[in-house]
Each structure stands twice: as structure tokens, then as C-alpha cells.
Amino acid sequence: MKTYDTMTREELKGELAQLKKEYSRYQSMEMSLDMSRGKPCKEQLDLSMGLMDALNSDADMYCEDGTDCRNYGVLGGIEEAKVLLSDMMENNPDNILIFGNSSLNVMYDSISRSMTHGVMGNTPWCKLDKVKWLCPVPGYDRHFGITEYFGIEMINVPMSETGPDMDMVERLVAEDEAIKGIWCVPKYSNPQGYSYSDETVRRFARLKPAAKDFRIYWDNAYGIHHLYDHDQDYLIEILAECKRAGNPDLVYKFASTSKVTFPGSGIAALATSSNNLEDIRNQLKHQTIGYDKVNQLRHVRFFKDIHGMVEHMRKHADIIRPKFEMVEDIFEKNLGGLGIGSWTKPRGGYFISFETMDGCAKAVVDKCKKAGVKLTSAGATFPYGKDPHDSNIRIAPTYPPIEDLRTAAQLFTLCVKLVSAEKLLREMQEGTAVKAESTVKSEDASKQS
Known part of the structure; x- marks a missing residue:
């Protein structure tokens, strides 16, 4: 598998055409998923419903x-x-x-x-x-x-x-x-x-x-x-x-x-x-x-006591662990080896941190939003909302149902590919333009001499 930065211009153009076609298909699904905050899902909240019975009007x-x-x-x-x-x-x-x-x-x-x-x-x-x-x-x-x-x-x-x-x-x-x-x-x-x-x-x-x-x-x-x-x-x-x-x-x-x-x-x-x-x-x-x-x-x-709390947290883990593993698997399957993103594989907590190529995070979040998936704003993980590299995106897998999360993760990887391909093509075109300008200047200098 070629990394994106080793593809020719024609290969990148062909890749981009396919990605845009796939992105249009996701947009037609009219999704509305919110992955912007690290919230427990309904099944996790249900684990604590016994709190409602821990005290009643007859309780000591x-x-x-x-x-x-x-x-x-x-x-x-x-x-x-x-x-x-x-x-x-x-x-x-x-x-x-x-x-x-x-x-x-x-x-x-x-x-x-x-x-x-x-x-x-x-x-x-x-x-x-x-x-x-x-x-x-x-x-x-x-x-x-x-x-x-x-x-x-x-x-x-x-x-x-x-x-x-x-x-x-x-x-x-x-x-x-x-x-x-x-x-x-x-x-x-x-x-x-x-x-x-x-x-x-x-x-x-x-x-x-x-x-x-x-x-x-x-x-x-x-x-x-x-x-x-x-x-x-x-x-x-x-x-x-x-x-x-x-x-x-x-x-x-x-x-x-x-x-x-x-x-x-x-x-x-x-x-x-x-x-x-x-x-x-x-x-x-x-x-x-x-x-x-x-x-x-x-x-x-x-x-x-603490033993009851530890056992309670095992139940939380059983609910959210498959979500983390599924997102990580999708990232690896769709982005592994392409050289356009990296991500953490935590053993706990509520988030996965994703790093895009420099200058791509805002565009990825925006494309996800336009296809119906709301992520944490790019830059939010830095003071004043300013990520100097525009590369970090916080992924919050816990809240959506697992099938919705699967769709959202697939869309996310598609948007990472799309934005990365657009960036690399743009850089190629700018590089060609600079090279052409340099050639013209060189020829003009030769004529003058």
C-alpha cells in the first residue's frame, strides 16, 4: 500500500474522485450524531439506577x-x-x-x-x-x-x-x-x-x-x-x-x-x-x-465500599471497551500505512487522541459536521482554542450506540483521507507553480545577460 505522500498527482486525483463519491453517499444518509463530549451512554447510566433505591422515605x-x-x-x-x-x-x-x-x-x-x-x-x-x-x-x-x-x-x-x-x-x-x-x-x-x-x-x-x-x-x-x-x-x-x-x-x-x-x-x-x-x-x-x-x-x-465501586466500574468497562476497540480497528483498517494520521490506544479514560497532517484538523471536523457527525471543535484541546499545528482532534467514543459509532468512525476516516488528499494535491500544484515561476525568472535573467 502506498502512502499518500508517495502517490503521483494522477494517483491522488483518482483517489480523490473516489473519496468524494463516497462522501456524497454519507451526506445523503442525513445523519445527526453528536460525538463532541465524553459522556456516558444510556447503558452506563442504567448501571447506577440502584441509587434511586438506596434511600427511600423509610430509610435510616x-x-x-x-x-x-x-x-x-x-x-x-x-x-x-x-x-x-x-x-x-x-x-x-x-x-x-x-x-x-x-x-x-x-x-x-x-x-x-x-x-x-x-x-x-x-x-x-x-x-x-x-x-x-x-x-x-x-x-x-x-x-x-x-x-x-x-x-x-x-x-x-x-x-x-x-x-x-x-x-x-x-x-x-x-x-x-x-x-x-x-x-x-x-x-x-x-x-x-x-x-x-x-x-x-x-x-x-x-x-x-x-x-x-x-x-x-x-x-x-x-x-x-x-x-x-x-x-x-x-x-x-x-x-x-x-x-x-x-x-x-x-x-x-x-x-x-x-x-x-x-x-x-x-x-x-x-x-x-x-x-x-x-x-x-x-x-x-x-x-x-x-x-x-x-x-x-x-x-x-x-x-x-471501594470493592463495590471497583466491580461497578468493571461493568462500565464491559460497555465501552468494545466501542474503543472498534474505533481503533476501523482507524487501523482504513488509515494504517497511509501516513496521514496517527492515534492513541488508551487503556482507560474516555478519549482517543487523533493527529492529522498539519493544517488538516479543522477541515476534517468541518467535513464530518457537514455529513452529520459533530466532533469536538478542532483546537479545543489547546488554550484559547488555538492548535498551532491544526492537527489534534479529540475522539469521544462512549456516548453513541455502537452501530452509530461504527458509521461515524468510517465517515471520520473518509474525511481524513479526503482532506489529506486535497492538501497534498494543493501542495503539488503550488510546488509546480513555484517551479514554473522560478524557471521563467531564470530564462528572463539569461536573456538579459
């Missing part, structure tokens, strides 16, 4: 310590929920706060409090001339949306299979006091599905930031979201590693049950050092008397 609403979950109080969350979430996050219950349904909201609030009141007695960020943030790319668009909203200057840090470029991270945080944080999705990252190596985690724990109020925003959103039972990624626990390195206050670690139970009705948690917890509680007590303890109790009664 009291915790083991006598707390009535129907009433005010318990700012940090009920003890049973702290034990359950701490087991999920691999932390001590004493180092955890339980919040509402959204860890993204907790991250937003953490930055908002830092802006207005500072971190552990340091100057509020709103009083500083400049606040900067490190952003591993490609990354999670909603993370970037928060820092952009607060006017924080974002700096791209390249990602690899082992995590962010740590040489760059170490250098930047050590030399620039304006850098106050870094976004991290350390396990099954969004969108590549990469997990940080042991060395990367240890280097994070040993950072020497110039800013005393620098914090690592460690979003362990996919900590238990494995696709396989016996082929899982493992991550060194960052808080313990920071403590060993003499940097106990360096990290805010976030997680939630958003893609474990119901995304709109889960529970979120923050794990961090005792010093950070005291600082956060002192600010949080002015914001709320306590979060939804009834929902916390509901989750505890439904799962019982």
Missing part, C-alpha cells in the same frame, strides 16, 4: 456517628463518604473534603478564592500584575476555559506518553514567580489517554517553584476508569510523594463520581495537605454550611 438517614443527613452541618462531608472517596483516590480520609456533584466546580472555586483571597496568606492574585499558568497540551478544554475566564495567561507545555515535558516545567516554575499553577490529568489523560510515568510524578513532587502559592491542580478524573482488568495503568500517589519530598502543600488533588454514577448528581472530593485543608475550610465556611449529605449517604449505601 443517620450516619454511624449520629449525624442526621437531612439537616445542616458537616462542612467537610460525612465520614462514610470520606472513607469511600479516599479509597477511590488512594488517600487518607483525614486529608479529604467532600463537595457537591462537580470536581470542575471545585477547581473553579479554588482558583476564584486564590484570586480574591490568596493561598495560605499570600497576596491575592487579583492584586498581582500578572498571573500565569502551565497547560500540558493537548489537554482538557474545560480546564483551559477556567483559567482563561479569570484572565490568567496560559503557557503551552508539550505532552508525551510519559507526561508533560518536565524539563520545561521545572525550568519555568523555578524562574517565574508569576506562574501559580499547572493543570494535570495524570491518569488516562484527556484526550490522549496517557498516564504519567513514575519519574514524572516524582519530578512533580520535587518541583521548586519560585512562587510560594504555586499549586499543582491534579485532576485524577479517570483514576478508576480502566478499560481492561489485567492491562491497567498505575500511578504513584502524588500526595505521599510530595510529603516524602518535603513539599506537602504542593498539590490539590481532585476527583468525582461524575462518570462513575450520574454526571449531574455525583459527589466530588479534594484531597490535599492539612495546611491546605485548614486554609480552604476557613474560606469555605463563608460559602456553605455543608454540601448534599443525603446524596453522599446514597452513594455510600449503594456502593457499600
Whole structure:
């Protein structure tokens, strides 16, 4: 099989004619599929319907310590929920706060409090001339949306299979006091599905930031979201590693049950050092008397313990694993060996990251949309929506029914071929035009001499 860049102009023209004919056939199907967000499908949501039966009007609403979950109080969350979430996050219950349904909201609030009141007695960020943030790319668009909203200057840090470029991270945080944080999705990252190596985690724990109020925003959103039972990624626990390195206050670690139970009705948690917890509680007590303890109790009664949660996640994996494998198989069958795209093969999480040829991602997403398949916007995985190479596309396989997903994946590969062939033909024509212009100039110069 020839790669596209080794085809002759006539071969590419013939290929393009066939691709356009096939694309017209997809357009005539009048599809309407949405693959723009990493949402659980109906079958996944059905797994958690037992939450509706975990409590009823006759239920015992009291915790083991006598707390009535129907009433005010318990700012940090009920003890049973702290034990359950701490087991999920691999932390001590004493180092955890339980919040509402959204860890993204907790991250937003953490930055908002830092802006207005500072971190552990340091100057509020709103009083500083400049606040900067490190952003591993490609990354999670909603993370970037928060820092952009607060006017924080974002700096791209390249990602690899082992995590962010740590040489760059170490250098930047050590030399620039304006850098106050870094976004991290350390396990099954969004969108590549990469997990940080042991060395990367240890280097994070040993950072020497110039800013005393620098914090690592460690979003362990996919900590238990494995696709396989016996082929899982493992991550060194960052808080313990920071403590060993003499940097106990360096990290805010976030997680939630958003893609474990119901995304709109889960529970979120923050794990961090005792010093950070005291600082956060002192600010949080002015914001709320306590979060939804009834929902916390509901989750505890439904799962019982971490073993129930792990078994629950196996059921999730059984539903979405075939979707990931099917998309990867279609990509390999239709694009393998053509030299026009590459993609990740994650062992967990919610996404596949696809790299087109430079300058092709927006056109591929646009062609998919015109044929009835909505993808995440090209550029969304970079701060300010600007992918410098216009090459990254986030694929979200979980939500569509598998047959719809099959059609969407086939269409996607067709659009990648179409856009790539058009680009290569255009470059050939431009190259010929440049060559012809150069020849004319050379002949004119010869005549003049």
C-alpha cells in the first residue's frame, strides 16, 4: 500500500474522485450524531439506577456517628463518604473534603478564592500584575476555559506518553514567580489517554517553584476508569510523594463520581495537605454550611465500599471497551500505512487522541459536521482554542450506540483521507507553480545577460 505522500498527482486525483463519491453517499444518509463530549451512554447510566433505591422515605438517614443527613452541618462531608472517596483516590480520609456533584466546580472555586483571597496568606492574585499558568497540551478544554475566564495567561507545555515535558516545567516554575499553577490529568489523560510515568510524578513532587502559592491542580478524573482488568495503568500517589519530598502543600488533588454514577448528581472530593485543608475550610465556611449529605449517604449505601465501586466500574468497562476497540480497528483498517494520521490506544479514560497532517484538523471536523457527525471543535484541546499545528482532534467514543459509532468512525476516516488528499494535491500544484515561476525568472535573467 502506498502512502499518500508517495502517490503521483494522477494517483491522488483518482483517489480523490473516489473519496468524494463516497462522501456524497454519507451526506445523503442525513445523519445527526453528536460525538463532541465524553459522556456516558444510556447503558452506563442504567448501571447506577440502584441509587434511586438506596434511600427511600423509610430509610435510616443517620450516619454511624449520629449525624442526621437531612439537616445542616458537616462542612467537610460525612465520614462514610470520606472513607469511600479516599479509597477511590488512594488517600487518607483525614486529608479529604467532600463537595457537591462537580470536581470542575471545585477547581473553579479554588482558583476564584486564590484570586480574591490568596493561598495560605499570600497576596491575592487579583492584586498581582500578572498571573500565569502551565497547560500540558493537548489537554482538557474545560480546564483551559477556567483559567482563561479569570484572565490568567496560559503557557503551552508539550505532552508525551510519559507526561508533560518536565524539563520545561521545572525550568519555568523555578524562574517565574508569576506562574501559580499547572493543570494535570495524570491518569488516562484527556484526550490522549496517557498516564504519567513514575519519574514524572516524582519530578512533580520535587518541583521548586519560585512562587510560594504555586499549586499543582491534579485532576485524577479517570483514576478508576480502566478499560481492561489485567492491562491497567498505575500511578504513584502524588500526595505521599510530595510529603516524602518535603513539599506537602504542593498539590490539590481532585476527583468525582461524575462518570462513575450520574454526571449531574455525583459527589466530588479534594484531597490535599492539612495546611491546605485548614486554609480552604476557613474560606469555605463563608460559602456553605455543608454540601448534599443525603446524596453522599446514597452513594455510600449503594456502593457499600471501594470493592463495590471497583466491580461497578468493571461493568462500565464491559460497555465501552468494545466501542474503543472498534474505533481503533476501523482507524487501523482504513488509515494504517497511509501516513496521514496517527492515534492513541488508551487503556482507560474516555478519549482517543487523533493527529492529522498539519493544517488538516479543522477541515476534517468541518467535513464530518457537514455529513452529520459533530466532533469536538478542532483546537479545543489547546488554550484559547488555538492548535498551532491544526492537527489534534479529540475522539469521544462512549456516548453513541455502537452501530452509530461504527458509521461515524468510517465517515471520520473518509474525511481524513479526503482532506489529506486535497492538501497534498494543493501542495503539488503550488510546488509546480513555484517551479514554473522560478524557471521563467531564470530564462528572463539569461536573456538579459
